[in-house]
Amino acid sequence: MSMMGQDHKHTLGQKLTRRQAQVAGYLIDGETDKTIAAILGISSRTVEFHVHLLMAKLGAATRTRAAVLVDRQTRVVEAMQ
Numbered sequence: 001m002s003m004m005g006q007d008h009k010h011t012l013g014q015k016l017t018r019r020q021a022q023v024a025g026y027l028i029d030g031e032t033d034k035t036i037a038a039i040l041g042i043s044s045r046t047v048e049f050h051v052h053l054l055m056a057k058l059g060a061a062t063r064t065r066a067a068v069l070v071d072r073q074t075r076v077v078e079a080m081q
Contacts, residue, residue: 027067
């Protein structure tokens with residue numbers, strides 16, 4: 001199985017919390033933890049925590065990969081509606 005297939009399996013099999021989805025949206029936009037924290041009114045350490053959980057849930061090794069996976073999942077869901 002290719003790496004992409006494994007990522008796809010993780011992405012579609014896991015649901016994000018509301019906060020993880022918010023953080024993921026800003027990751028997709030390329031925002032830093034500090035900027036995300038300011039927007040959401042939380043500490044940058046809390047954003048780091050959410051990014052870490054998001055990466056683990058998606059099986060992503062980097063925050064960039066997590067953003068790509070969430071963006072891909074979002075596009076698939078929107079296309080199905």
